[in-house]
Amino acid sequence: MWIKLVRSILAPIIGYAVILVCTIEGFKPLGNIIHVSAPLRIHLAGALVAISSGMLGGLAAAFVAGRHPVWHASSVLIFLFIDTGTVLSRGSSDPAWFELMGAATLMGATVLGGVAYGVVSNRRKRAQPAVG
Numbered sequence: 001m002w003i004k005l006v007r008s009i010l011a012p013i014i015g016y017a018v019i020l021v022c023t024i025e026g027f028k029p030l031g032n033i034i035h036v037s038a039p040l041r042i043h044l045a046g047a048l049v050a051i052s053s054g055m056l057g058g059l060a061a062a063f064v065a066g067r068h069p070v071w072h073a074s075s076v077l078i079f080l081f082i083d084t085g086t087v088l089s090r091g092s093s094d095p096a097w098f099e100l101m102g103a104a105t106l107m108g109a110t111v112l113g114g115v116a117y118g119v120v121s122n123r124r125k126r127a128q129p130a131v132g
Contacts, residue, residue: 007065012075015061019076019110022053034102036094050102051109058113069121073114080107 026049027034034046061076062069084103088096 004067008072008075011061011065011072012078014064015057015073015076015110016079018060019053019057019080019106022056023049023106026053036098046102047105050106054106054109055113055116058110058115059117060113061110062114062117069118070111070114073117074111076110077107080110 027046030042030045030049031038034042038046057076058073061072065072080103084100087099087103092099
């Protein structure tokens with residue numbers, strides 16, 4: 001029981017840490033911050049970084065928890081909401097809708113990572129032969 005509790009607490013923390021590392025490293029070659037005035041190729045690359053980072057963070061949270069993958073991937077959103085609020089409160093040269101769309105992309109991808117983990121783990125469970 002304690003193990004499940006610890007894993008449930010660690011899941012969003014590790015998922016968020018994975019997202020942090022992936023976005024920091026992924027945005028470095030793009031100039032660290034993507035502005036609304038950036039070229040389309042930079043926007044597309046930034047979207048790819050956000051989607052892959054979110055998916056990996058959701059997968060990590062679901063894997064660490066080991067159960068209820070979508071719930072645990074969704075728990076990472078707590079940290080992402082705080083992060084988004086911080087970004088919006090600091091102000092930016094970009095419009096708020098641009099920052100919110102980036103955050104929504106990352107959040108959606110995070111939940112999708114949990115869904116993907118759930119689908120794959122359910123298929124693996126069904127594919128295992130019955131021991132009898």
